[in-house]
Structure formats: C-alpha cells, structure tokens
Amino acid sequence: MDTKRTVFPSQGLPYLLVAPQIIITLIFFIWPAGQAVKSSFEREDPFGLATSFVGLSHYVRLFQDPAYLASIGRTAVFALAVTVISMGLALILAVAVNRLIRSATTYSTLLLWPYAVSPVVAGILWWFLFNSSTGILPYMLSFFGVDWNHQLNGTHAMILIIVAASWKQISYNFLFFLAGMQSVPQSLNEAAAIDGAGPFKRFWTIVFPLLSPTTFFLLIVNLNYTMFDTFGVIDATTTGGPNQATNILVYKVYTDGYIGLNLGSSSAQSVILMLFVIALTVIQFRYVERRVQY
Amino acid sequence: MASIDIKGVRKVYPGNVKAIHALDLSIEDGEMVVLVGPSGCGKSTLLRMIAGLETITDGTISIGSDVVNRKEPAERDIAMVFQNYALYPHMSVRQNLEYGLKNRGTPRDEIDRRVTEAARILEITPFLERKPRQLSGGQRQRVAMGRAIVRQPKAFLFDEPLSNLDAKLRGQMRIEIRRLQRNLKTTSVYVTHDQLEAMTLADRLVVMNGGRIEQVGKPIDLYDRPASLFVAGFIGSPPMNLIPVEQLRALAGAAMPVLPEGTDILGIRPDGIMVGGSGGIPLSGVVELIEPVGGESHLYVRVEGIDQVLILVLQGRAEVAETERVDFVLPVAALHGFNRESGKRVE
Numbered sequence: 306m307d308t309k310r311t312v313f314p315s316q317g318l319p320y321l322l323v324a325p326q327i328i329i330t331l332i333f334f335i336w337p338a339g340q341a342v343k344s345s346f347e348r349e350d351p352f353g354l355a356t357s358f359v360g361l362s363h364y365v366r367l368f369q370d371p372a373y374l375a376s377i378g379r380t381a382v383f384a385l386a387v388t389v390i391s392m393g394l395a396l397i398l399a400v401a402v403n404r405l406i407r408s409a410t411t412y413s414t415l416l417l418w419p420y421a422v423s424p425v426v427a428g429i430l431w432w433f434l435f436n437s438s439t440g441i442l443p444y445m446l447s448f449f450g451v452d453w454n455h456q457l458n459g460t461h462a463m464i465l466i467i468v469a470a471s472w473k474q475i476s477y478n479f480l481f482f483l484a485g486m487q488s489v490p491q492s493l494n495e496a497a498a499i500d501g502a503g504p505f506k507r508f509w510t511i512v513f514p515l516l517s518p519t520t521f522f523l524l525i526v527n528l529n530y531t532m533f534d535t536f537g538v539i540d541a542t543t544t545g546g547p548n549q550a551t552n553i554l555v556y557k558v559y560t561d562g563y564i565g566l567n568l569g570s571s572s573a574q575s576v577i578l579m580l581f582v583i584a585l586t587v588i589q590f591r592y593v594e595r596r597v598q599y
Numbered sequence: 600m601a602s603i604d605i606k607g608v609r610k611v612y613p614g615n616v617k618a619i620h621a622l623d624l625s626i627e628d629g630e631m632v633v634l635v636g637p638s639g640c641g642k643s644t645l646l647r648m649i650a651g652l653e654t655i656t657d658g659t660i661s662i663g664s665d666v667v668n669r670k671e672p673a674e675r676d677i678a679m680v681f682q683n684y685a686l687y688p689h690m691s692v693r694q695n696l697e698y699g700l701k702n703r704g705t706p707r708d709e710i711d712r713r714v715t716e717a718a719r720i721l722e723i724t725p726f727l728e729r730k731p732r733q734l735s736g737g738q739r740q741r742v743a744m745g746r747a748i749v750r751q752p753k754a755f756l757f758d759e760p761l762s763n764l765d766a767k768l769r770g771q772m773r774i775e776i777r778r779l780q781r782n783l784k785t786t787s788v789y790v791t792h793d794q795l796e797a798m799t800l801a802d803r804l805v806v807m808n809g810g811r812i813e814q815v816g817k818p819i820d821l822y823d824r825p826a827s828l829f830v831a832g833f834i835g836s837p838p839m840n841l842i843p844v845e846q847l848r849a850l851a852g853a854a855m856p857v858l859p860e861g862t863d864i865l866g867i868r869p870d871g872i873m874v875g876g877s878g879g880i881p882l883s884g885v886v887e888l889i890e891p892v893g894g895e896s897h898l899y900v901r902v903e904g905i906d907q908v909l910i911l912v913l914q915g916r917a918e919v920a921e922t923e924r925v926d927f928v929l930p931v932a933a934l935h936g937f938n939r940e941s942g943k944r945v946e
Contacts, residue, residue: 495652496685500699500746501673510698514689 338579345572363573372549373557373574380553383467384531391471392523395478400508402479403486413483420476424537431469432542435461455543459550462543466551469542470535477530478523485519486512525589529582554578601663601753601786602628603649608658610644610810618644619810621658626803629784631777635797636807636833642790643758645807649788650756651675662753673702678747679756682763684739686731692742693727699750717745720779737768744776748783755780757789761796773799794834798822806830824935828942831866831935837897837910839866839935846905851880862936862945869897870912871933874919879928884909886925889917900925 313319345363347356367373402412419427434442435455443453455461489512497507513520536555539545545552545560552560555578562571603626610619619641626632634642647653649660651672659666667675678699686695693714700710718724721741731739740760747755757776761769777800780787791797797804798818806813806821806829814826818834825831831839844863848855858865873879884900887908896917900909911927919925936945 490683490685492681492683492685493687495650495672496679496681496746497687497698498652499650499672499677499679500750501702502698503673506702511687517689 341572341575341579343572344568345576346569348569351566359569363569364577367570367573367577375549376552376554376557379463379551380532380555383463383470383535383551383553384528386467387470387474387531387535388524388527390467391474392478392520392527394471395475395523396482398475398479399482399486402483413480416479417476419473420480422473424470424473424534425541427473428466428469428538428541431465431472435465435468455547457547459547462547462551465542466535466539469538470531473538474527474530478527481519481523482516485516489515521592522589525585529585532578533582602626603754603786603788604659604661605645605649606659606661608645608648608660609656610641610648610653611656617810619648622810622812624805624812624815626786626788628786631780631787631789631800631802632805633789633791633797633801633803634805634807635791635794636813638792640807641810642792642807646756646758646788646790649675649754650677650679676750676753677756678750678752678754679758680743680747680760682759684731684743684760684763686739686742686746688731691728691730692723692734692745695731695742696727696745696749699746713749713751717749720748721745736764737772740764740768740772744779748779748785753786755785755787757787757791759791760789761791762793769796776800794836798834804834806833808833824944825866826944828864828866828937828939831937835868837869837912839868840872840909841866841937842905842907842909843939846907847880850882850902850904854880856880856931856934858936859945861938863939864937865929866935866937867929867933868912869910870895872909872911872927872929874911874913874925874927876928876930879930879933881926881928882909883924883926886917886919886921886923889919889921891916898925900927 344356346358346360348359348363349356398416402409402416405412422430434440435453437443437454437456440453443451446453453461455465493511493515494507497511502510532553533555535553536559539551539553539556540559543551545556554574558571558574558578561567561574565571605622605624605626607621607623608619609617609621611617622645624632634645636642644653648655649662651667651670651674655668659668661667662675662677687698690698696714696717697710700713705713714727715724718727721744723738723741723745726734726738726742731742734742740763743760760776761772764772773796776789789797789800791800801818803815804818804821805815808829813833814821814830821830821834825834825839828841831841842865844858844865847865882902882904884902886898887901888899890897890899895915896913898911898913898917898919900911901907902909937943938945
C-alpha cells in the first residue's frame with residue numbers, strides 16, 4: 306500500500322517528537338523489566354546490602370515448589386473461566402443489542418459502564434454483594450441450601466473473583482463483538498434467510514464464522530487481562546486467600562516480593578509472566594492479522 | 600415456477616413515511632418484469648416485500664396461488680441476487696452454492712448434480728473450490744446467479760445485480776442474464792435504475808416514481824407511447840425533447856398542427872427530428888455542441904426564437920459543425936402531446 310511519507314524540515318525533529326514516548330517506555334517499562342530480569346538471577350540479603358549471583362536457581366526452585374505449581378493451576382482455571390464467561394455473556398448481549406433498532410445506542414452505553422469502574426471498586430462491589438453476613442446474594446443462595454462463605458471456602462472465593470473479574474470485562478468484549486457484528490453486511494443475513502436458514506442457524510453458520518477474527522483477538526486480550534490486570538480485584542476482595550485458594554500468579558508475584566520480601570523469586574516469577582505475555586502477543590500478531598476474512 | 604400477484608400493496612415506514620402507495624401488479628408465470636425508476640421510487644422496497652425482507656403494511660402478495668404476506672423468506676421459495684452479491688465470504692464457491700440446498704435437506708447426490716449443472720451453465724466450474732474474495736467482480740456475479748439457479752425456485756428476484764460491474768462487463772452479463780432467464784423460463788423480477796438495462800431485459804417494463812407505478816408495458820410500447828411526462832423523460836437516451844406548446848405555436852405559425860384539447864407540452868424523441876426535411880414544424884437553430892458517439896451523433900441545438908436546447912440524433916457523422924446554423928423539422932407523426940397539469944399523455 307502506498308502511504309504518504311512526511312518530510313520533516315530537519316533530521317532531528319522526528320526523533321524529538323517520538324522522544325517523550327520512548328523516554329516513558331524506557332523509564333517505566335524497559336528499565337524495571339531489565340531490573341527484574343537481573344534480580345531474578347540474584348539473591349539479596351534481608352537488609353539489601355549485599356547481592357550474589359545465583360544463576361537459574363530461583364527458576365529451578367519455583368518449578369519444584371508445589372505452591373507455585375498449584376498457583377499455575379489456579380491461574381489457568383481463573384483465566385479460562387473469566388474468558389469463557391465474559392466472552393460468552395458479551396456475545397449474547399451483543400446479539401441482543403444488534404437486533405434492536407432504535408434503543409441500541411442506549412443499551413450499548415449502559416452496558417459499557419462497568420468498564421469505567423476501577424478493578425478495586427468492582428472487587429469491593431462484588432465483595433459486598435457476596436458478603437456472608439450482610440450480602441444479598443448469600444441470603445438468596447441460602448434458600449438453595451448453599452452456605453456461602455468466601456472467607457472460609459476456597460471454591461467460593463474463586464467464584465467471587467471470577468464473577469467480579471468477568472463482570473468488568475463483559476463491557477469490553479461486548480463492544481468488540483457488537484462492532485464486529487455490525488460490520489457483517491446485512492445482505493448476508495438476508496441471503497441466508499432466503500436460503501432457508503433460521504435465525505439460530507444464520508448466527509452459527511454466517512455471523513459467528515465471520516466474527517472469528519474478533520473472537521480470536523478477544524481471546525488473547527482476555528487471557529492477558531485475567532493474568533495481569535486482575536490484581537486489583539483480588540487485592541480488594543480475597544487477598545489471595547483463603548489458604549492460597551485465589552493466589553494466582555500475578556498476585557503471588559506481589560505476595561512473595563512485597564510481603565514475603567523474597568525479591569529474587571518474585572522477580573523470576575514476573576519474568577515468567579513476562580515471557581507468557583510476549584508469547585501471547587506474538588501469537589496475536591502472527592495469526593490475528595492473517596485470519597481476517599473479509 | 601409461478602405467477603406473482605400484487606394487490607393493493609402499501610408500505611408505510613415508521614414516522615408515516617409512505618414508500619409505496621396502493622400498488623397493483625400481476626407478473627405472469629415465466630415472465631421477466633423489470634422495475635425501473637429513480638432512486639427512492641420504491642422499486643427496491645417492492646422487491647424486498649416480494650422476497651419477505653420487508654413487511655407489507657397493507658394489501659396482499661401472492662406467489663403462485665399462496666398469499667405469502669405472513670411467510671418467512673425461506674418459505675416463499677424464491678431466490679434473490681443482491682447488488683453486492685452477498686456471497687458468504689468464509690465459504691468456498693461450492694459451499695455457497697450448496698448452502699440453500701443443504702438447509703432444505705436436499706439429498707447429497709441431488710445437491711452435487713445441481714451444483715455441477717449450475718457451475719457448467721455459468722462457467723464457474725474451475726472456481727468451485729475458491730473463496731469469493733479470490734474471484735473477480737464478474738465471477739462473483741456468476742456465483743451469485745448460480746446460488747439462485749441451483750435452488751430451482753419459483754421466482755428469481757434481482758436487486759440491481761449489475762451496478763457494481765464496469766460498463767463492458769455489465770453489457771455482457773446483461774445478455775447472459777437474459778439468455779439464462781429465457782432458457783430456464785423462471786418468473787423474474789429485476790430492479791434497476793439503468794433504463795438501458797431495463798429496456799433490453801424486460802418482457803414487461805414497470806416504470807415507478809414516488810411509490811407509484813407510472814406505466815406498465817412492453818419496453819418498446821413505453822418508448823413509443825409514454826403515458827406520462829415522467830416516463831417520456833425517463834425512458835430513452837438521450838431523453839425526449841419537451842417543448843411548451845405556446846412557444847412552439849408562436850414560432851410555427853401556420854405549420855402548427857391541430858392539437859387535442861389540453862395539450863400544452865409537446866415531446867419528440869431526438870431521433871424523430873429530421874434535419875433539412877419537410878412536412879412538419881420547421882425550426883432552425885445554432886449547434887452548440889456535437890457528441891460523436893460513433894454510429895450516430897448527438898447534436899445540441901439552441902432553437903432560434905425560443906430559449907431552449909433540443910437534442911438531435913443523426914445517423915452517421917454530422918455534416919454540420921459546432922456554432923453553425925441548422926434547419927430541421929419536427930414531423931407531426933413523431934410528436935407526443937402531454938398536459939402539464941396532470942403530467943399525463945394527451946391523445
């Protein structure tokens with residue numbers, strides 16, 4: 306494709322214009338990331354006075370640590386559950402709103418609100434709703450014989466953070482699904498209707514396959530979200546408990562590093578997470594771009 | 600195959616926007632009817648009501664002997680070719696052709712037989728395994744037609760199917776559609792805003808304007824005897840010349856023929872005007888512009904005495920040059936009389 310080249314009057318100007326972004330990236334991302342990689346190979350004494358190089362021993366120890374392996378398992382459950390729930394509900398909502406003619410904008414706006422809520426506030430909101438002594442949801446659940454207590458029951462705690470994290474993410478997914486659906490030409494639906502496909506069949510054979518680039522993109526983004534951006538939700542509700550039941554990888558980086566002050570191990574954990582996000586991003590760039598259908 | 604009967608059909612959109620006013624039209628079995636008119640005249644709305652993609656506010660539409668007002672598009676047994684082709688982008692050409700048959704539970708061997716046959720007729724056999732985006736515009740157009748014919752429906756509905764093609768391909772596909780429809784003898788309704796396409800494709804032509812039918816008939820009858828000023832101006836290219844009677848009378852004097860009561864506009868086709876002849880209303884004017892289109896030439900002549908430009912079509916090359924003066928006559932037999940008030944033809 307022909308893109309217009311901008312010609313600058315002096316050679317230094319373009320560098321000057323991109324400098325602020327580069328400087329911010331260097332100071333707040335590249336440098337700390339480099340520090341994390343460096344300290345993941347080091348052991349530091351309790352007072353921070355001496356450090357020694359220990360090679361890969363933090364990494365080796367991590368993968369021999371049952372607590373860390375359990376955390377990987379929990380993270381997988383949490384990430385998959387949030388991704389499936391938030392994408393599934395978002396898709397249903399997008400289909401529903403896409404059928405509306407006049408009130409679609411109103412509903413879209415209202416459905417976007419949860420995205421504006423900060424993760425901590427979202428967590429606290431659900432914490433109140435699920436509070437075992439004052440919350441309305443445990444009260445309702447008690448009629449079904451469920452004795453809800455996320456402060457004692459690890460499964461309940463996990464459900465709580467899944468619900469809170471999903472709720473926030475539905476808005477984002479909804480917006481992308483709706484935009485994706487609106488870019489499917491109406492005439493395709495009409496042609497399929499004439500071709501004898503009912504609304505349900507039309508959705509699964511025409512609309513959903515055409516949404517696949519959007520779905521794949523969201524899958525990657527959601528996995529990223531659950532693994533990295535849910536710190537606030539967890540910190541505000543369960544703080545990783547009870548008994549580590551909700552201590553997912555990103556939260557464990559914090560607990561081991563800032564609370565346990567095991568900076569070397571914490572750094573190694575964050576490097577592993579960093580490698581994971583790099584892998585996801587590579588997958589996204591390689592396949593999402595290529596799989597665009599129309 | 601079936602006839603299509605439209606009785607008293609109206610379409611009113613929310614906000615009391617009247618798209619179609621009580622309209623009657625019968626389309627016979629095997630006939631190709633072309634709906635033509637300017638944009639917004641309601642022709643596409645009418646087609647979409649036949650297809651079942653728009654609700655019918657009032658009146659009835661029957662396909663064969665069934666009233667289809669309340670039937671889903673799928674139950675009407677019609678096939679439609681869309682302006683943008685509406686091919687399923689994620690399916691191969693073969694899957695596109697099969698989709699409608701599969702949905703109806705057609706047996707596998709029957710599907711294969713029909714797809715092979717349609718692909719052969721439309722010469723798309725080499726592309727059956729390709730995706731629509733790998734095809735040219737003309738090939739996509741053929742696939743869209745193929746998707747219609749494999750279904751062997753009661754009727755074909757065409758919604759401006761050629762308007763996305765370039766001029767040469769459009770002419771070619773026009774002939775193919777005509778040939779295909781003649782061979783299959785499937786009742787067809789074809790919507791276009793291109794009057795040349797309309798004239799050449801139609802068994803019967805329906806000229807629409809402002810949600811009403813202006814005139815229905817054989818294309819050549821509409822050309823020869825337009826029922827209204829609108830049809831006179833719409834059918835034929837270059838369009839019919841329309842001249843106010845009082846101005847013409849002042850110029851023509853004794854040569855002015857006796858006109859029926861109420862005639863206040865006279866129309867004449869550009870090819871009806873004779874240069875240098877006699878026996879009619881003699882006029883003269885200055886040639887402002889000549890468009891040589893090859894076999895014929897279009898002359899834009901500013902008539903002396905009335906401030907109006909007439910278009911003349913001359914066979915062959917024009918023997919006059921621009922800015923030259925030219926004498927011509929309007930033969931009485933070639934004149935069409937209209938009433939300005941009603942817009943209708945006066946006999």
